[in-house]
Amino acid sequence: MTEPYADLDAYREATADERLADYLDFLRIPSISALSEHAPDVRRAAEFVAQRLRTIGVENVDVSETGGHPVVYGDWLHAEGAPTVIVYGHYDVQPVDPLDLWVKPPFDPRVEDGRVYARGAADDKGQVHLHLAAAEAWLKKRGALPINLRFCFEGEEESGSVHLDRWLEANRARLQADVAVVSDSGFFEGNLPAITIGLRGLMYAQIDVTGPHLDLHSGGFGGAVRNPATTLAEILASLHRPDGAVAVPGFYDDVRPLTDRERDQIARLPFDEQAYKQMIGVDALYGESGYSTLERRGARPTLDVNGLWGGFQGEGAKTIIPAHAHAKISCRLVVDQDPARVFELVRDHVLAVAPTGVRVQVTLHSSGPPSLTPIDHPATQAAARCLELIFGQPALYIREGGSVPVTASFERILGLPVVLLGFTPPDDQAHAPNESMRLDNYENGIRTVVRYWGELASLPR
């Protein structure tokens, strides 16, 4: 299987330097979709991707409006009789705080010890870029792709893919395909290749507790009024049971129980709990009782406080009763939980425990359904063969704890099977300071994708 692609590998090797320079330029754009002051940067990143698509010979390139940040679309449809594949990635990135923990500024990429360090290096600009490189090799070296490709690069994945579904619905006509390849996932452990078959859904909300119309002197008013910060803490504490399970009534009602076979598959994955704890920096793991760590983080729903704030947070002391306090919370959901229903359950629970003397509001921020994709689809099997060839190990089939809402959207709106093909080991620190991408995985990712498209040319239709 190697020989047929020797010319493409040679092209890849010959263009490594300019490709790296282009990748770093891409990383320099602070395309943080969640922060409105970065909207022009997000737009700039979209234009960057569009320009790159045009340069390598992709056609019908379009920075397509969504009502939010644009989707960059482009296609190449001249492989008559061959299947059509949608390639999805996202060019937006997570916020960067806490900024002081970055060794170098997050948008000033550096190459060190075989890694590229920058926000978005792995999630997801690196994976977008390696797909562009695979297309470039085919088009520049052979003047054609072995399959028909439609590229869809999103700009709102890190802020909830708020406008994507509507865009997919509106663009059904130009999104006809046989399979969607989503490249926004990673490896399981170390450098073991993996294909993700399960993704958790997401429900992200904010809780606002408002009390007095001003911060009050905690001496003069302490004992007279309900403290919004204390109340927020009590509300948040009410969300879990002492055994680690989510305490929101009805939360588990729609959860599809794990079968014995599924539990057995998960139990056989290589997992070194000691090394995992050390990587994270904790002395004990924790979660819903009755489930293993791998089950809890991949196949069971969770509720986490993502942030909380209120009152005085500076140096020293300020003796106030805060006028208000806030928390961001989110649930990771599994099949068959419905994010909208889970939001209602959480909201109803919070409002039910909210006491008098404060006003409590719960607002849905974003959501995405969970998904579970088929292992036995020929496109999944082809991906597994290519991964094994390039990375020298059989690919694992895993359930990822994260959410890629688009996966469920491709399934539901476009009726497509989805293959989740990503190339980043779990120590990439996506969403955290000092995010990085291994350069060998980036290059091997290109080799894998080059071959994958060749393999898909013979996909039964």
Add this chain to the structure above:
Amino acid sequence: MTEPYADLDAYREATADERLADYLDFLRIPSISALSEHAPDVRRAAEFVAQRLRTIGVENVDVSETGGHPVVYGDWLHAEGAPTVIVYGHYDVQPVDPLDLWVKPPFDPRVEDGRVYARGAADDKGQVHLHLAAAEAWLKKRGALPINLRFCFEGEEESGSVHLDRWLEANRARLQADVAVVSDSGFFEGNLPAITIGLRGLMYAQIDVTGPHLDLHSGGFGGAVRNPATTLAEILASLHRPDGAVAVPGFYDDVRPLTDRERDQIARLPFDEQAYKQMIGVDALYGESGYSTLERRGARPTLDVNGLWGGFQGEGAKTIIPAHAHAKISCRLVVDQDPARVFELVRDHVLAVAPTGVRVQVTLHSSGPPSLTPIDHPATQAAARCLELIFGQPALYIREGGSVPVTASFERILGLPVVLLGFTPPDDQAHAPNESMRLDNYENGIRTVVRYWGELASLPR
């Protein structure tokens, strides 16, 4: 009693404009003692007070080092045979956040509707300034004071009076006196004059919960690890019982129960709960069950969360498990609670409920003992007579929920009776945005103090 001071009143009236200008200059100095970047401003405010003392004829003026912010000392000791009075106030102010709620910048004072608006206008620069004005009237008009005065103006009251006790001990020799007058309290309701006889003590601490060494992706890690923000909420929620009482074991052990007579006195204070709720902006009051609102805020101990923070607090969504979360908490204490003991109880409770998977630390920030001063002391009675004369209503004897740690220090270290004489109604918004001082109270405060010193000249020694 009015006639004997007509010349001093006339002087006060004639100098009103220049006094107001000087008061506003004082307010322009952002002397926030809790924030180290304002240390030069705190020093500037100390020099301002010292200069003012010198100008009006006070002697031995000294910006006295404490190891922290200085104490401004000055005396006038030529009233042979007359008693000696220490006048205490503080020239430092609270932090100003949330800054966006200020109608005008906090250190750009404005006069509007008979009030001076600025941080420190009431607490405590206005009260310091009116004492200076009273001394000026005596010294400029009559060339002498009727009593011996020692001024002590502190620069750390708003950050816990950390160095004051040591300074008082070191300066015992130049602090010999018959009584201390502390002007850092206020009226009870509306414009009813009051003398504070009880002050709550303070214990201020910080709780730090640390988990993973980095923020983690809540998708990839949710369900695997203990969430520090959730844990912080659970710890904070464990500090109160459902009936509003503090749940820390032993917290109430040393609390001196209210006598029937004390409860009766409190019950007879004028208090319009409806108007109070409206002023605060809440639909219900709340606190330890079994006690009235006035008892809870003045004569019972409390525990409040003053601030909390951790994880993502920005616009939009960030799907992380925060690496750490923090809270500032403080207790208001009543006789005979010991702040050091209460800190130990709170710390032990927090550490006892702290789970595995995170590290929890509790750090004492500052503390001050509670105090209860005698109603029947002749200096207290003289203050009551002067207040009634100037404000036209008998002074109430009240317990203030706030803390003025120096009160207990004067009692304990210098063995002095303390009179708490302040002039600010409760709507002054001390510690909150848009703090203000009523100008009529400021002027009537000067008239009261002018007479009070006259009255104290005949204090039995």
